Amino acid sequence: AQSHVLWPEIDRITAEQLHYARQGVGEGVWELFAEDGEMRMYKREEEVNGLVVDPLKAVHTVKGVTGFEMCHYFFSPDYRLDWETTIEQMKVLEKVSDDTMIFLQIHKRVWPASQRDALFWSHLRQVPDSRDPDAQNIWIVCNHSTEHHSAPEKSNGKYIREKSNGKYIRVFLTVALVCQTMIEPPKNGAQITRDDLTCKITYCSVVNPGGWAPASVLRAVYKREYPKFLKKFTHYVYDQCKNKPIRF
Numbered sequence: 001a002q003s004h005v006l007w008p009e010i011d012r013i014t015a016e017q018l019h020y021a022r023q024g025v026g027e028g029v030w031e032l033f034a035e036d037g038e039m040r041m042y043k044r045e046e047e048v049n050g051l052v053v054d055p056l057k058a059v060h061t062v063k064g065v066t067g068f069e070m071c072h073y074f075f076s077p078d079y080r081l082d083w084e085t086t087i088e089q090m091k092v093l094e095k096v097s098d099d100t101m102i103f104l105q106i107h108k109r110v111w112p113a114s115q116r117d118a119l120f121w122s123h124l125r126q127v128p129d130s131r132d133p134d135a136q137n138i139w140i141v142c143n144h145s146t147e148h149h150s151a152p153e154k155s156n157g158k159y160i161r162e163k164s165n166g167k168y169i170r171v172f173l174t175v176a177l178v179c180q181t182m183i184e185p186p187k188n189g190a191q192i193t194r195d196d197l198t199c200k201i202t203y204c205s206v207v208n209p210g211g212w213a214p215a216s217v218l219r220a221v222y223k224r225e226y227p228k229f230l231k232k233f234t235h236y237v238y239d240q241c242k243n244k245p246i247r248f
């Protein structure tokens, strides 16, 4: 992927998102708005040009899967429709490399807002941990909005296009899923099993709705959809992996 025109941006945004994901939620600005077992979801209330863009940060711990497995199922287009219940269509516009793709997703309409689509590059990468050089166990998937010749977003200068080629308001998003595998080595030197694995997840998301929608509606959608999404996704990955050999 190093040769692709997007590579410098992919490299920069992925590094930025890794740093951002590692920042704690301790500093007062984050508001805890949902808890479910080990999952904690935080948000900041922010508006850009009167549009709600509330940044989200979720932390979660899932036993029995590795960070690679969690990121693999999040990145791969083959499984997305199994766990993403809010998209109507998904298309890979370009396969940049084995670890980088460009997606176009049409999201289900959220009444009374107009229907949205999302066009973004998605990049999967293993991250050497600067603090712990032999921790080869951190993986990240970063999704970030981009342009693409086969899905022009502009017509008459706005972000609205005619229904014929999909009249959707285009959201602008930056998302990062950072997963670290923790291994509790079995006492008796036995082989590692899934019972010895824990995956520590940090999910960060900023979605700009791209066009006006009532703040109250968007905040209700965010509050409802994010916990549902992360819970469904993590349970899906656990179920997909539980009877398969471990992949680090």
Ligand SMILES: O=S(=O)(CCO)c1ccc(-c2ccc(C3CCCC3)c([C@@H]3C[C@@H]3c3ccccn3)c2)cc1
Pocket: 084, 086, 087, 105, 107, 110, 113, 116, 118, 143, 171, 173, 175, 205, 207, 208, 209, 213, 221, 222, 225, 226, 229
């Ligand atoms: O993590 S991902 O990369 C996984 C790949 O799909 C991703 C997650 C979420 C979105 C997303 C796109 C549109 C919208 C809204 C904006 C106005 C009307 C629709 C939302 C709002 C936040 C709420 C939401 C949260 C989670 C899931 C779906 N809905 C989210 C896109 C990508």
